[in-house]
Amino acid sequence: MPGPPRVTLDDVARRAGVSTATASRALGDHPHVAAATRARVREAAEALDYVASPEATRLAGGPTGRVAVLVPHPSRWFFGELLEGLEAALRAADLDLVIFRVGGPEERAAFFARLPARRKVDAVVVLAFAVDELEHARLASLGVDVVAAGGRVASYPSVGIDDHVAGRQAMDHLVHLGHRRIGMIAVGDTQRSGAGPSGKDVGCLAPEPDGRTSAWRAALGDAGIAPDDELVVTVPWGGEGGADGMARLLGLRSPPTAVFAHDDETALGAIRTLRRAGLRVPEDLSVIGVDDHPLAALTDLTTVAQPVRAQGRRAGELVVAALRGELADGLPPAELLPTRLVLRGTTSPPGAPR
Incomplete structure (x- = not known):
């Protein structure tokens, strides 16, 4: 007769009320995980008699201190502002930002095709472009948290405007x-x-x-x-x-x-x-x-x-919170920052005199 189903890292994460990536980091003694979260994950693992698989151990490896940022057009003003805010928040947490350009269709396809071999970062930030199902699966294969800035993207925590x-x-x-x-x-x-x-x-x-x-x-x-x-x-x-x-x-x-x-x-x-x-x-x-x-x-x-730069900065704060295990498992609501009308000289009533 088949034995009981093997307990997985996902089971441990659900019992501890954290994401799978957070559970992986907690069991791997990642320094950015809060002590209370680490203790909760270990208690869940002990209660379930969890034994880490070689793959889970690989994903849990030591922290890199790096966050990957996927950006379509880094030379454009909007993306530059997002990057400025993001970098400031990550720098304050002693995290380095590694930029990957995913501009044209061929460049983007090549990047995601190689992605599973790139488990060299602690988290990923997607800047203002949506991912399709294949790309979503590739990102999930990294076993790290993903955050979006500049708009709602797939099922990730995100910061944008309405x-x-x-x-x-x-x-x-x-x-x-x-x-x-x-x-x-x-x-x-x-x-x-x-x-x-x-x-x-x-x-x-x-x-x-x-x-x-x-x-x-x-x-x-x-x-x-x-x-x-x-x-x-x-x-x-x-x-x-x-x-x-x-x-x-x-x-x-x-x-x-x-x-x-x-x-x-x-x-x-x-x-x-x-x-x-x-x-x-x-x-x-x-x-x-x-x-x-x-x-x-x-x-x-x-x-x-x-507030473009503020969107990047807040996304960086979400990354830091995720690495510390402070984001609950499941989809957080999208954070929407306020916009405001700025009156200048290119609008007036129709037919207004000179």
Whole structure:
């Protein structure tokens, strides 16, 4: 007759009320695990007569003092801000940050194909891109905690903003000014910067609706304005995309009087097209973005500010808490940081005099 089922590390983790990765570190005397958590895990292991397998022992090995960070576009402002905040929090805990670029599809596929052999870090942070099921399985094979910054990603603890709320702040401002024909330049390139919804890949395990697009529709509906899909264009991320999107909107028989762009860099591209067309901003057409990119203040762009660096810093704090065994097993709620409307000079009531 078969004997009783073998007790696994997962069983120990469930009994102790911690994640499997935390249980592994506790049994391996990881220095970042709190003493109370270590004691709780050991008590659970003794109660279950747990015997570590060679694989579990390998995963529990000594701490590396390193945290891997997966970033699609490290040269872009949004990711740079996330990295600044993340690095500050990890440095304060004597942890080093190791950056892995996962930009284009081929680069990303190659990285995840090699990932199971990369058990040389204590945790992983995913910056503002979603993972598909295969990538999720590869990350799980590392046996370490995973945290996301810049938006909700799969089933990981995450820090971001509420994109629908940010979109409503922008749209409600335009509606309040009296605009009724409001266009939207949405960003549809899933490999663009992680600022908001355009940083979420279509392969997310739990895809969320595009919050900024849904905000456009909801704000118009609440104001009694029928959404006109002719006023929506989708472009790749960046200034050139915004310039092209604005040109398409100006080509309509009845152009909008205001435009909501999904991010500031797209908004600035739209403004370039307007000025080259001899149109005044905001007298002839208002423009608003999201992010509060440094260029927004220099160009007097009205926008909705999001605390990007704070998102990175808070994600780092979650990593430290996970390594200390202070995060309960199971999915913590996504932490959403507040956004705020920043009034500048690119919005005004429709037809406002010079």
